[in-house]
Amino acid sequence: MTRPILVTSALPYANGQPHFGHLVGAYLPADVFVRYHRMIGSDVLYICGTDDHGVANTLAAEKEGVPYREFVQRGWDVWNDVCGQLGISFDNFSQTCREVPHYALAQEFFLRCKKSGHIVRRDIEQLYSPKTNRFLADRYVVGECYVCGHDDARGDECPKCGSWLEANRLKNPRSRTDPEDKLELRAAWQFELDLKPFSEDPLVKPWLTEFRKGLKTNVSKFVFEKMIEGEGLESRPITRDLPWGVPVPNVDLDGQPIEDVDGKVLYVWFDAPIGYISSTMEWAERENKDWRRYWIRKDGEDGARLVHFIGKDNIAFHCIVFPSMLAWQQVDGDYSLTGPGKGEQYVLPENVPANEFFNLEGKKFSKSDQWTIDIGPFIEKYGVDRTRYYLIAAMPETSDSDFIWRDFKARNDKLANAFGNFASRILKFVAKHFDNRVPALGSETLDRVTNEVRTRTEAMARAIEEYRFRNALDEFLGLAEDGNQFLQDTQPWQLRKTDLAACGAALHQALQYLPALSALAQPFVPGLAASLRTQLNLAPRGAGPLLPSERLAEGHALGEASVLVAKIPDEVIASELEALRGTPED
RNA sequence: GGGGCCGUAGCUCAAUCGGUUAGAGCAGCGGACUCAUAAUCCGUUGGUUGCAGGUUCAAGUCCUGCCGGCCCUACCA
Numbered sequence: 001m002t003r004p005i006l007v008t009s010a011l012p013y014a015n016g017q018p019h020f021g022h023l024v025g026a027y028l029p030a031d032v033f034v035r036y037h038r039m040i041g042s043d044v045l046y047i048c049g050t051d052d053h054g055v056a057n058t059l060a061a062e063k064e065g066v067p068y069r070e071f072v073q074r075g076w077d078v079w080n081d082v083c084g085q086l087g088i089s090f091d092n093f094s095q096t097c098r099e100v101p102h103y104a105l106a107q108e109f110f111l112r113c114k115k116s117g118h119i120v121r122r123d124i125e126q127l128y129s130p131k132t133n134r135f136l137a138d139r140y141v142v143g144e145c146y147v148c149g150h151d152d153a154r155g156d157e158c159p160k161c162g163s164w165l166e167a168n169r170l171k172n173p174r175s176r177t178d179p180e181d182k183l184e185l186r187a188a189w190q191f192e193l194d195l196k197p198f199s200e201d202p203l204v205k206p207w208l209t210e211f212r213k214g215l216k217t218n219v220s221k222f223v224f225e226k227m228i229e230g231e232g233l234e235s236r237p238i239t240r241d242l243p244w245g246v247p248v249p250n251v252d253l254d255g256q257p258i259e260d261v262d263g264k265v266l267y268v269w270f271d272a273p274i275g276y277i278s279s280t281m282e283w284a285e286r287e288n289k290d291w292r293r294y295w296i297r298k299d300g301e302d303g304a305r306l307v308h309f310i311g312k313d314n315i316a317f318h319c320i321v322f323p324s325m326l327a328w329q330q331v332d333g334d335y336s337l338t339g340p341g342k343g344e345q346y347v348l349p350e351n352v353p354a355n356e357f358f359n360l361e362g363k364k365f366s367k368s369d370q371w372t373i374d375i376g377p378f379i380e381k382y383g384v385d386r387t388r389y390y391l392i393a394a395m396p397e398t399s400d401s402d403f404i405w406r407d408f409k410a411r412n413d414k415l416a417n418a419f420g421n422f423a424s425r426i427l428k429f430v431a432k433h434f435d436n437r438v439p440a441l442g443s444e445t446l447d448r449v450t451n452e453v454r455t456r457t458e459a460m461a462r463a464i465e466e467y468r469f470r471n472a473l474d475e476f477l478g479l480a481e482d483g484n485q486f487l488q489d490t491q492p493w494q495l496r497k498t499d500l501a502a503c504g505a506a507l508h509q510a511l512q513y514l515p516a517l518s519a520l521a522q523p524f525v526p527g528l529a530a531s532l533r534t535q536l537n538l539a540p541r542g543a544g545p546l547l548p549s550e551r552l553a554e555g556h557a558l559g560e561a562s563v564l565v566a567k568i569p570d571e572v573i574a575s576e577l578e579a580l581r582g583t584p585e586d
Numbered sequence: 587g588g589g590g591c592c593g594u595a596g597c598u599c600a601a602u603c604g605g606u607u608a609g610a611g612c613a614g615c616g617g618a619c620u621c622a623u624a625a626u627c628c629g630u631u632g633g634u635u636g637c638a639g640g641u642u643c644a645a646g647u648c649c650u651g652c653c654g655g656c657c658c659u660a661c662c663a
Binding site for chain 2 (some may be wrong): 013016018021024127137139221267310379398404406410414418426428474481491492494507566
């Protein structure tokens with residue numbers, strides 16, 4: 001039996017504005033992976049949701065005078081719309097602010113980590129804002145640099161002298177969002193998750209060895225050479241004093257009180273990834289399925305394949321922190337709990353395909369500098385499939401890459417010419433000269449098309465399994481190029497004048513590329529795949545093995561041919577660039 | 587401060603452990619063809635691999651220094 005597959009995309013921050021960088025980094029590749037697996041009949045589940053807690057959300061909500069819950073709901077709506085527009089096919093898109101099932105599960109995670117001895121209490125000093133009645137994170141603090149005296153140093157770094165600062169040592173500290181808000185240093189304490197034993201933990205070590213082998217080099221260098229073997233792991237705070245978040249429970253697993261936790265909530269990076277699980281539980285409840293199938297494995301069994309798609313900034317959480325939390329859910333004793341019981345444990349990730357960053361014409365996307373592309377209008381204008389096609393083709397898989405308007409046109413036109421026009425030239429030919437029905441194959445064979453389809457399909461499958469989506473996309477387009485080459489070699493437009501049966505036989509073969517192309521297109525450009533099937537008068541493709549491919553039988557009545565992919569005029573690109581730069585091009 | 591990445595054809599990018607004459611696509615140029623969305627197919631121009639050294643039988647690849655661009659540093663993909 002094949003293993004179930006659980007795919008997640010990084011939980012977007014409810015406060016964040018989605019742009020192409022997010023989509024191309026963590027959502028689109030996951031969606032391609034998931035659509036591919038659905039197509040071949042894998043048991044795959046795709047889970048996401050918004051990350052609703054944390055200081056940035058509370059500050060933004062307060063600034064607008066909106067209740068927290070309402071504020072993050074708006075964020076959810078935005079992300080849900082954008083992902084929907086781009087055809088990101090989540091099985092469930094939840095929120096970490098939902099008390100059922102998220103809060104209870106997050107609290108259970110805390111209690112189990114505590115019970116298994118990985119949570120410690122630590123006294124700290126932190127900058128406190130009397131005006132807003134809370135402790136502020138370093139990045140919300142500004143003050144006078146204690147190295148160079150610059151008065152506008154940030155809590156983490158001085159922009160003037162470049163020194164690496166400790167926020168607590170800043171002189172004259174104040175809130176970044178409100179200069180009148182003078183901060184004071186106050187004693188506090190928080191719970192911390194002690195990550196020191198992580199890499200040597202007997203539950204973790206065997207997994208870690210395997211995990212390392214599958215990671216892209218940029219990911220494994222960061223996790224292993226820098227963090228585990230380099231700096232070493234420390235304990236990190238997992239609670240904060242905030243009015244918005246999952247409350248730290250005040251009774252432990254054994255019914256003993258946990259002192260002084262009023263006003264404390266679980267901190268974002270402890271709380272957020274649990275959202276992957278609670279979102280799965282929510283899905284299971286709705287669909288009457290079993291969430292444990294994807295998250296829990298019995299000792300000695302493989303369990304599901306867990307794959308986290310993220311941007312590169314999220315590597316530490318998904319490769320170290322969340323796995324440690326999952327592993328440290330093991331507790332002895334008889335408790336009535338949701339997670340793994342005796343002889344069970346949570347699955348640990350098989351891979352964390354982290355993409356690099358995606359910029360716009362060489363510079364970082366920035367809404368405030370107007371250096372951006374509005375996703376909604378863009379997709380309305382160019383269509384979801386053409387958007388997806390380009391973003392996949394330009395995806396920052398191995399290094400940072402760019403959205404480049406001229407490249408968008410070039411890629412789009414290539415797709416229109418090699419793929420769209422290929423379907424069009426055959427279908428119109430058959431409509432004109434063969435009554436729009438699949439001609440007879442005669443004594444010819446389908447060996448050539450069958451072999452080419454197999455080669456391309458296998459290469460595409462391999463690339464997707466290795467998270468090389470750009471290469472996978474090339475195989476799809478490559479099959480269309482094979483088809484064009486076939487026509488060039490057989491020249492049915494010549495045969496028509498001399499030998500109509502031979503002409504029909506050639507077209508019969510050429511037509512067979514099209515159902516295969518609709519299959520290869522499906523993970524990347526599902527709308528185009530469907531349109532092509534309509535033009536072929538084929539029912540939507542169900543799940544099933546990629547091979548053997550479908551065949552258009554002799555006499556099959558085809559649908560009506562029309563332009564699948566339109567080209568983009570130069571003037572359109574010129575005006576987009578002008579709008580972006582604010583000046584006409586040189 | 588610490589760590590990492592990148593620099594290859596006009597443009598976007600490849601090149602497994604160091605191993606043949608550094609490859610594709612786009613653009614350009616020349617040709618063939620006419621079924622098709624001026625498309626497709628064939629051919630072709632174009633490189634001192636950022637600079638300077640070093641190691642090696644052999645360097646785009648490894649080492650040192652420099653120049654230029656970018657990112658991470660655990661709370662803004």
